[in-house]
Amino acid sequence: MNNILTFPTFICILLLGNTVSQSSAQSVTTFKTINITDEYFLQMSRSLDRGPYFDTSATKNVTSLVGKTGHLNCRIKNLGNKTVSWIRHRDLHLLTVSESTYTSDQRFTSIYNKQTGDWSLQIKFPQLRDSGIYECQVSTTPPVGYTMIFSVVEPITSIPGGPEAYIDLGSTVNLTCIVRHLPDPPITVLWTHNNQEINYDSPRGGVSVITEKGDITTSYLLIQRARISDQGNIPAYLQTQTPNL
Template sequence: MLNRVLPFVIFVALSCVLNGRGQQDESTESVDGSEIIGPYFDANIPQNVTAIVGKSAFLRCRARNLGNKTLAWLRHRDVHILTVGSYTYTTDQRFQATYNKDLGESVLEIKWASIRDAGLFECQISTQPVRSLFVHLEVVVPTAVIWGAPEIFVEKGHMINITCTINYSTEPPAYIFWYHQDEVINFDSARGGVSVITEKADITISHLLIQKADLADSGRYSCSPSNADVASVRVHVT
């Protein structure tokens, strides 16, 4: 209980300094026909955020009718105060808040996000008692997946179609290399009939197409995108 109360006390003390001790904001605003006293959170702000490992994560908090109150960010895992207004209260320099008092908005940036950063974050308004908005951060790793892995069976003479998807990527990979038995596939080889079709979107999909499968086409195939780990599958031509 003490771990929870202490940051609250610190936050209230900091807020008094930033806002002016003893000042009260009893202004009202009508929302959907109901009258709300004092500041309240904008319901349109996303409360579930996904970030890519190694990239910046952005958590947004916006309050309406903020008046002379202040927004603060806390990490729920250890109830650690990260920022109050435009001030930062953590030694971790990856955390930084962009605070716009006029808009009543605070954007918490977590640079070079890691898996350990995932979890619940709390945005507080310095009312008494405080009003809180919880934002859940998920940090994901770009992943390559081959459909049908770990093994695909194809009849001799039929087409081999190996499909690789790249998930959890904020942008398409710069390139995708395909390998057969650890050798880069040469699409201009004498074998012929080998091609790749790649569709770049939120989820990038790459198809390796091999016409008229032969026994020599059996073996391990690997999809190696520029922004994710390698995915492999073993093809059996029967």
């Protein structure tokens, strides 16, 4: 055991046309002009009669990190003088009407964008309990609605072979931290050794980090020619995007 190095608490921490005669041409032209005019007015009439409708190209699934502000965007055409409300399906609670909040929970706010016609439900500091179905509803008779799914997730970290690692003296140390359920890849991954940030340019040399960002972020800390002084606590800290508050 004298040649075995111990890393006792290896953990990951998240900070958080055709030609025709002249007379027939006039007749045909007049006939076509009447049809085009009638069709134009018919289309205009149908458009006006349609009333409000939703642009279904907007995503119905929104995921947000715990504590990071989320936005549910609802785009409505031909709204006219109708009002827009947001309803939470879990308890059929009316959250907002137009740009007014109708709940005591002031984390919920309705925001209107005149340029795009978007009505957004902003949810500040979301928690796991806020996950569920939300409906953007227009005050027609009967009301019409567009449902969206809001998911609030917490990052999950896993450590293959952790939390303790035993390494032979002089061998290469490969410590791995895997993070799942981050809506956005972390800005950086910081590794520390006994509460001190690891300096990869230190005279010790042979220490490097490889980080693969994506839906699943994996960071590898490589320490060549392990020494006794390399023992200790080696947590990894992930710096995420700054929440929109």
